[in-house]
Amino acid sequence: MIKCIIVEDETLAQHVLQSHLQKVERLELVATCNNALEAKEVLNKREVDLMFLDIQLPGMTGLNFLRSLSNPPLVVLTTAYAEYAVESYEYNIIDYLLKPVSFERFCKTINKIVDGRLFTQDTKEKDNLSADHIFVKSNSKFFKVNFSEIIYVEGMKDYLKIQTAGYSLVTLQTMNEMEKILPITQFIRVHKSYIIAVAFIKSIYGNSIEMENKTIPIGVNYKEKVMHLINKR
Known part of the structure; x- marks a missing residue:
């Protein structure tokens, strides 16, 4: 399983991502965080493979939070503002999702992550065996x-x-x-x-x-x- 966290302060956006994650059996939601401080605590305590990170967060922006991490998990940025796309790719993120995030677009991102380039073949085989x-x-x-x-x-x-x-x-x-x-x-x-x-x-x-x-x-x-x-x- 790929362990994920959502870092997002908007309730509706949280629910959309949570719903998408529940439909993909190879993904496990570890936590949903409202800000960077909560996310930092989760990353310090739990194993996390993938982070869905909003750019505009209260207190500290998503990009500043990402900049502060010495060993971040794989990151997919989420935002309502397309103008951040160019800046965000300086941080070697996996993908950039514009809100509202459709399930079809979400699946394209997940396919990119699990197609063998970012996770091992063993991980894929185990996930495929568990899905039906x-x-x-x-x-x-x-x-x-x-x-x-x-x-x-x-x-x-x-x-x-x-x-x-x-x-x-x-x-x-x-x-x-x-x-x-x-x-x-x-x-x-x-x-x-x-x-x-x-x-x-x-x-x-x-x-x-x-x-x-x-x-x-x-x-x-x-x-x-x-x-x-x-x-x-």
């Missing part, structure tokens, strides 16, 4: 999709189709992003345009995989991975 669903935005709604329901994911340029036994969803996301989210113990990418659920494989023959009412091609660059899957089981 994903929230997918389609037609302005967020749908909860259990990993156990997904038969395959098909790439369509900038969009993905997530196919289950009872329905399909089309969402704005890339194959690489989805591959990093799905549990590696349950899913395998077999083509540049297809990720499939191992549980729904009926047969593998030649360069094709027979699924539920669908035949999936095996890409040349993915053939070795598929053969490894066969030999391992």
